[in-house]
Amino acid sequence: MAEMLEIRWHGRGGQGAKTAALLMAEAAAAAGKHIQAFPEYGPERMGAPVASYNRISDEPIRLHCGVESPRYVAVLDATFVGTIDFTAGVPDDGVIVINTTESPAEMRPKLGLKSDSIRLYTVDANGISQETIGRAIPNTPMMGALVKATGVLDLEELLEDTKQKLEKKFRNKPEIVEGNLEAIRRAYEEVQGE
Amino acid sequence: MSEVKDTAANQERTALTGNEAMAEAMRQIEPDVVAAYPITPQTEIVQIFSTFVSDGLVKTEYVPVESEHSAMSACVGSAASGARSMTATSANGLALMWEILYIASGTRLPIVMPVVNRALSGPINIHCDHSDTMGARDSGWIQLFSENAQEAYDNMFQAVRIAEHPDVLLPAMVTTDGFIISHGMEVVNTLDDRVVRDFVGEYKIPRNLLDVDNPITVGPLALQDFYFEHKVEQAHAMMRAKPVVQEIAEEYEKLTGRKYGYFEEYRLEDADVAVVVLGSTAGTAKVVVDDLRKEGIKAGLLKLRVFRPFPYEELREAVKHVNVIGVMDRSDSFASIGGPVFSELRAAMYDMDQRPLVTNYVYGLGGRDVDLHMIESAFRELLSIQDSGKVEQYVNYLGVRE
Numbered sequence: 001m002a003e004m005l006e007i008r009w010h011g012r013g014g015q016g017a018k019t020a021a022l023l024m025a026e027a028a029a030a031a032g033k034h035i036q037a038f039p040e041y042g043p044e045r046m047g048a049p050v051a052s053y054n055r056i057s058d059e060p061i062r063l064h065c066g067v068e069s070p071r072y073v074a075v076l077d078a079t080f081v082g083t084i085d086f087t088a089g090v091p092d093d094g095v096i097v098i099n100t101t102e103s104p105a106e107m108r109p110k111l112g113l114k115s116d117s118i119r120l121y122t123v124d125a126n127g128i129s130q131e132t133i134g135r136a137i138p139n140t141p142m143m144g145a146l147v148k149a150t151g152v153l154d155l156e157e158l159l160e161d162t163k164q165k166l167e168k169k170f171r172n173k174p175e176i177v178e179g180n181l182e183a184i185r186r187a188y189e190e191v192q193g194e
Numbered sequence: 195m196s197e198v199k200d201t202a203a204n205q206e207r208t209a210l211t212g213n214e215a216m217a218e219a220m221r222q223i224e225p226d227v228v229a230a231y232p233i234t235p236q237t238e239i240v241q242i243f244s245t246f247v248s249d250g251l252v253k254t255e256y257v258p259v260e261s262e263h264s265a266m267s268a269c270v271g272s273a274a275s276g277a278r279s280m281t282a283t284s285a286n287g288l289a290l291m292w293e294i295l296y297i298a299s300g301t302r303l304p305i306v307m308p309v310v311n312r313a314l315s316g317p318i319n320i321h322c323d324h325s326d327t328m329g330a331r332d333s334g335w336i337q338l339f340s341e342n343a344q345e346a347y348d349n350m351f352q353a354v355r356i357a358e359h360p361d362v363l364l365p366a367m368v369t370t371d372g373f374i375i376s377h378g379m380e381v382v383n384t385l386d387d388r389v390v391r392d393f394v395g396e397y398k399i400p401r402n403l404l405d406v407d408n409p410i411t412v413g414p415l416a417l418q419d420f421y422f423e424h425k426v427e428q429a430h431a432m433m434r435a436k437p438v439v440q441e442i443a444e445e446y447e448k449l450t451g452r453k454y455g456y457f458e459e460y461r462l463e464d465a466d467v468a469v470v471v472l473g474s475t476a477g478t479a480k481v482v483v484d485d486l487r488k489e490g491i492k493a494g495l496l497k498l499r500v501f502r503p504f505p506y507e508e509l510r511e512a513v514k515h516v517n518v519i520g521v522m523d524r525s526d527s528f529a530s531i532g533g534p535v536f537s538e539l540r541a542a543m544y545d546m547d548q549r550p551l552v553t554n555y556v557y558g559l560g561g562r563d564v565d566l567h568m569i570e571s572a573f574r575e576l577l578s579i580q581d582s583g584k585v586e587q588y589v590n591y592l593g594v595r596e
Binding site: 021030060064066 | 207208209320321342371373378379380381475478481563565
């Protein structure tokens with residue numbers, strides 16, 4: 001990859017936007033990339049809109065400023081549609097992935113995108129995580145959807161690294177690890193694009 | 195920052211936040227005592243370290259004190275007793291340590307402390323600027339600044355060696371930019387535990403309180419008779435720290451392949467205009483330098499790593515050919531002639547026959563983002579100063595609302 005890729009994650013406090021950015025970065029680093037993952041910090045509280053970011057590159061990354069025009073955007077909460085401008089700065093060749101039960105065709109008119117060439121993907125990450133993990137925690141399935149929509153990483157590399165990281169975190173709960181991996185895989189398969 | 199080379203250090207490529215990198219460095223140093231109190235954005239460092247203690251990965255005596263004042267006091271006591279002692283803090287926590295900072299340095303105790311730079315209240319703010327450690331610049335502590343998580347990690351080991359060097363015996367703080375580095379994940383090349391153990395060596399101070407065969411007094415009264423001599427000896431120790439910084443950096447480079455010094459020169463050798471900057475913004479500014487070079491503009495950068503001891507002779511030599519310098523300060527010194535880095539560099543250049551013109555950019559207070567456009571605009575101003583030959587204003591506030 002010649003260019004530096006930038007991803008912006010939008011979620012609500014508790015949905016795992018920060019963790020998604022960290023896991024994504026770790027997986028990319030394990031695949032030999034240079035990475036950054038950083039959250040936007042404010043007064044943290046459950047349910048409040050939060051953002052986090054990734055930079056991924058083959059070269060060392062020196063930038064330490066905010067991400068202004070990310071090519072890739074992951075929206076973990078469909079209630080942001082019409083309330084938060086998650087399309088800000090997205091270039092014409094950008095990709096937006098939204099956690100919703102609606103199709104991309106149903107979603108597009110609601111977004112008022114400045115360019116028709118911005119690609120739109122949707123996936124029911126809440127439904128998938130409910131079925132695989134037992135609660136609506138959309139971050140890991142959104143990683144799978146984002147990888148499918150953007151090709152920023154190889155699915156198997158993401159699964160392998162996420163497995164290692166989650167096994168460390170949930171030593172005594174193997175079912176959580178399995179559920180998350182299944183969620184990533186299902187979202188990868190089920191995400192729809194246009 | 196250079197890539198992993200095939201060195202003896204047996205390095206491992208890992209993805210870590212700045213706080214994780216510093217906590218990992220502390221695990222590898224394995225100090226005898228850590229006394230700390232949590233404060234954002236530093237909290238994670240001692241929180242992670244405390245899990246190392248409870249998991250039995252280190253034998254450190256962990257003292258969960260009730261304030262930063264107590265944290266530094268406990269470190270003073272333990273360091274004087276012959277124990278390698280560390281703590282960590284940020285902003286208001288550093289401010290609460292104030293009187294003990296001076297006692298630590300005046301008692302010549304080589305305590306090492308990560309400081310995650312954060313703005314001082316008020317108004318209340320948790321984000322990065324350098325006003326906390328810049329305020330402590332005259333407290334007698336060695337100060338090493340870090341651009342990224344890798345440098346924070348590497349600076350920790352070097353700080354231990356510099357502080358504990360028999361010619362020095364002064365406490366040292368290692369800084370990272372709050373949130374930008376402390377909570378940002380990057381690739382860090384970590385060293386083997388054994389390599390770190392060999393590099394930092396054993397904690398040996400010439401005299402300690404528990405050496406009953408050689409009883410000493412620590413922290414005595416010194417009035418008009420001896421206080422002054424203590425302070426001058428402290429000043430000499432800080433001057434002696436300068437060659438030690440360089441010596442340790444060279445040893446560390448041999449071990450890891452990563453080069454450190456008083457400062458880093460980036461495309462400075464033939465620069466007409468240059469910025470002087472410390473911390474994470476140096477990385478962003480290097481990208482601006484590259485962009486301007488593509489336009490044929492001879493832009494350069496000097497990233498200051500060591501603010502105490504201040505390497506004024508080497509700085510003079512490094513910038514003597516530059517026409518215009520913009521010094522970037524992430525803290526202000528209200529209504530003096532510019533921020534701390536500006537006023538010290540400007541004073542250092544006074545004796546030069548041919549001085550660069552110099553102006554000051556105070557930026558990023560309270561975590562205000564400094565992006566490529568802002569830094570580029572500063573460079574454009576340096577170019578117009580070069581044309582006019584005149585500095586109109588000492589202090590410019592970069593990225594502030596009018």
